[in-house]
Amino acid sequence: MKRRTILSGAVAALALSTGLAMADGHEKLKVGFVYVGPVGDGGWTYEHDKGRQAVEAEFGDKVETVFQESVPEGADAERVMTQMALSGAGLIFTTSFGYMDPTINVAKKFPDVKFEHATGYKRADNVSTYSARFYEGRAIQGHIAGKMTQTNKIGYIASFPIPEVIRGINSAYIHAKKANPNVEFNIVWAYTWFDPAKEADAATALIEQGADVILQHTDSTAPQAAAEKAGNVITFGQASDMAEYGPKPRVSSIIDNWAPYYIARVKAVMDGTWESSDTWDGIAPGMVEIGEISDAVPEDVKAEALALKDAIAAGEYHAFTGPLKKQDGSDWLAEGEVSDDGTLAGMDFYVEGLTGDIPN
Missing domain, CATH: 3.40.50.2300 (Response regulator)
Structure with missing residues (x-):
């Protein structure tokens, strides 16, 4: 974090591209997911990872998804998010309340990367929040x-x-x-x-x-x-x-159905229509089943x-x-x-x- 010159150079590079080049000249969007538990927890993280898999199924070779599981809330989360951004992720979902401040901190350093934070309330131009009722x-x-x-x-x-x-x-x-x-x-x-x-x-x-x-x-x-x-x-x-x-x-x-939201937000980044917003949906829209x-x-x-x-x-x-x-x-x-x-x-x-x- 203290190596400002190196980090600034990385941010400048990301300003040119937050995706991966494909053979046809289009960019493949790299999407990161930060999980508080293991993907096999049978509950919260399991459902978020089902959403990630739905993104892959929906967009095929137009996306690459990466995830890090069992990330403690705090400094470790900030390091993981930073690494994802440095590796070319153009959109990062951070899926636990305790990731709120780390998300805001990292987003400031990577203004061209879009961040989505689950269950929190702090937003920025490149940070959205989402939760379910x-x-x-x-x-x-x-x-x-x-x-x-x-x-x-x-x-x-x-x-x-x-x-x-x-x-x-x-x-x-x-x-x-x-x-x-x-x-x-x-x-x-x-x-x-x-x-x-x-x-x-x-x-x-x-x-x-x-x-x-x-x-x-x-x-x-x-x-x-x-x-x-x-x-x-x-x-x-x-x-x-x-x-x-x-x-x-x-x-x-109670089943958390994140897939439609994840698909919609990935599509918005691809379309260039993504904007910072707050989403809080429940049973009616199907986010809670x-x-x-x-x-x-x-x-x-x-x-x-x-x-x-x-x-x-x-x-x-x-x-x-x-x-x-x-x-x-x-x-x-x-x-x-x-x-x-x-x-x-x-x-x-x-x-x-x-x-x-x-x-x-």
Whole structure:
């Protein structure tokens, strides 16, 4: 980084071309992907890599894709992004919240490279942001969880205390509570996106405390395996279908479908129409999908869950609709009032009824 002369020369070279020359004289666009977990995690990174593969299938020899998996959030990420840019990538997708500042830092040094950062909020002329409204899927999971729990205790494995995760906890709780007023949530913060051992331990601890439903905002299938071992515990696939654990313990899932977005953004770079933007799509556009609800779910509960999904997709219902209070009892949303996106994007509070504090 301190070798300014070398880096400046590399940036100048990239200003002339951010693609690879093809035999017919056109440029092959090199597209990079930076992953926080391994491509075989069965969850978050697995789905992002499916999106990368969809780009290759869509554009064939017009693109070259490269990826780096299991990149820690922080200085390591900045080094990986820099190397991708220096190697000729014209578009780089950085797929974890903790890559936000590294993405902005590297983008400043490579103004002719386009960057796309997942789940963050900082943009620049050559940096876009994108995310999915996972909380819509959490509402459906919460409804099924509230209806199916026999112990009235639901365990939630949380990763990091960022707005995305807090939104998911709140949405799941609100809809579980609507389905079953007696339900209680127990939240364990794992402080990891992907660590099968930690995730399994968290799931086991929650089950030992009486939870017969496990929700997760971590990326491995370890909680599914722990629930399967315990027996009589249900789970939901996170980020991908995790259907190998169906029909029970996995009774449904939230699936992140990144492929259409990745294809559209690659095409925009090729067409010269790419502009910095913010995308936050949910069930209606198909960025969030609900995995098949298994036969382990009673038919009436399945019908209710699908009706909720349809209402969200049609814009007839919003997952955060009042009356709702904050955890401290203060008013948040009045009867029929819907939360604005700004509040959701920066959510740093629990709703009324949840116990415990959000870690700093």
